[in-house]
Amino acid sequence: AQSVTQPDIHITVSEGASLELRCNYSYGATPYLFWYVQSPGQGLQLLLKYFSGDTLVQGIKGFEAEFKRSQSSFNLRKPSVHWSDAAEYFCAVGPFNNAGNMLTFGGGTRLMVKP
Amino acid sequence: KAGVTQTPRYLIKTRGQQVTLSCSPISGHRSVSWYQQTPGQGLQFLFEYFSETQRNKGNFPGRFSGRQFSNSRSEMNVSTLELGDSALYLCASSYLGPTDTQYFGPGTRLTVL
Numbered sequence: 122a123q124s125v126t127q128p129d130i131h132i133t134v135s136e137g138a139s140l141e142l143r144c145n146y147s148y149g150a151t152p153y154l155f156w157y158v159q160s161p162g163q164g165l166q167l168l169l170k171y172f173s174g175d176t177l178v179q180g181i182k183g184f185e186a187e188f189k190r191s192q193s194s195f196n197l198r199k200p201s202v203h204w205s206d207a208a209e210y211f212c213a214v215g216p217f218n219n220a221g222n223m224l225t226f227g228g229g230t231r232l233m234v235k236p
Numbered sequence: 237k238a239g240v241t242q243t244p245r246y247l248i249k250t251r252g253q254q255v256t257l258s259c260s261p262i263s264g265h266r267s268v269s270w271y272q273q274t275p276g277q278g279l280q281f282l283f284e285y286f287s288e289t290q291r292n293k294g295n296f297p298g299r300f301s302g303r304q305f306s307n308s309r310s311e312m313n314v315s316t317l318e319l320g321d322s323a324l325y326l327c328a329s330s331y332l333g334p335t336d337t338q339y340f341g342p343g344t345r346l347t348v349l
Contacts, residue, residue: 164340
């Protein structure tokens with residue numbers, strides 16, 4: 122069965138500092154990979170997704186992620202964090218050979234931003 | 237374009253009761269998925285409907301059921317509520333399949349007393 126691990130439950134960074142959120146997945150083949158963000162009281166918003174091709178993916182709000190097959194990782198990065206980035210971030214995988222939408226989510230990483 | 241809407245936003249029920257939650261997808265979207273979010277279990281996939289047919293199902297007991305109407309609106313039903321069913325229930329819609337972006341609604345917060 123596929124699984125997603127986000128090793129860091131909480132991360133605190135200073136405003137303007139760089140950010141990297143870790144995500145590791147377990148799956149028999151290359152899955153579809155996603156990063157979502159959830160602000161308090163809100164639903165999930167897609168930041169970026171990877172299906173194939175270039176392993177460095179650009180997303181919204183200045184985020185990017187890099188797929189590393191050898192490490193089964195899909196880490197999210199941002200060069201300079203803004204206070205408005207404080208939220209919970211979820212990595213997710215979708216089955217490559219499934220026609221439907223069935224995401225398996227990691228446990229999430231809560232990001233706090235210090236002024 | 238209007239986003240995914242879920243009604244009601246908040247709900248309080250007692251154990252043993254049943255509940256129905258509603259989701260209206262973005263216009264033109266044919267896939268609707270449901271997720272349960274709890275502090276202990278995180279985000280878990282419940283089921284997905286596409287063109288009124290269940291296309292995928294997660295690992296939840298039969299008390300959890302859903303359906304989709306011809307206008308793509310979806311409902312999920314939970315019968316014989318248990319305390320552990322207290323959660324945020326999120327609905328997501330997309331046009332067709334996994335390469336299409338899934339848009340999530342704000343969720344329905346269910347509290348079971």
